[in-house]
Amino acid sequence: MDQDPVPQPAGRCTAAHIEDPTPCQGPHDAVTILDGTGNAATGCEHHGARMLASIDGARIEPGSVVGAATRAFAAAQTIRPFCWYEDSPRTEPSQLSHAENARPV
Numbered sequence: 001m002d003q004d005p006v007p008q009p010a011g012r013c014t015a016a017h018i019e020d021p022t023p024c025q026g027p028h029d030a031v032t033i034l035d036g037t038g039n040a041a042t043g044c045e046h047h048g049a050r051m052l053a054s055i056d057g058a059r060i061e062p063g064s065v066v067g068a069a070t071r072a073f074a075a076a077q078t079i080r081p082f083c084w085y086e087d088s089p090r091t092e093p094s095q096l097s098h099a100e101n102a103r104p105v
């Protein structure tokens with residue numbers, strides 16, 4: 001039997017990062033995230049937003065929940081990439097949210 005190289009904890013969507021401890025919010029196929037290199041992951045609205053914020057060049061498409069992709073896209077603007085690693089210092093633009101990078105200095 002083949003082993004999944006990155007096993008996901010049971011009960012979470014495929015957009016949930018393995019090191020992100022937060023639970024899903026809503027259906028696990030609410031949105032689809034495209035990473036720009038041909039990979040796609042379906043996920044809940046919460047993890048879809050986090051994945052979108054974490055992958056440079058990623059896009060989000062609607063899934064089973066009307067309006068979820070729009071809300072997740074809006075939420076992703078204020079979510080820092082890999083926001084579950086909050087113990088690391090955040091000084092580079094690539095570590096800050098789109099909203100933070102757009103803010104006038």
Ligand SMILES: [Zn+2]
Nearest residue numbers: 013024044047
């Ligand atoms: Zn999820």
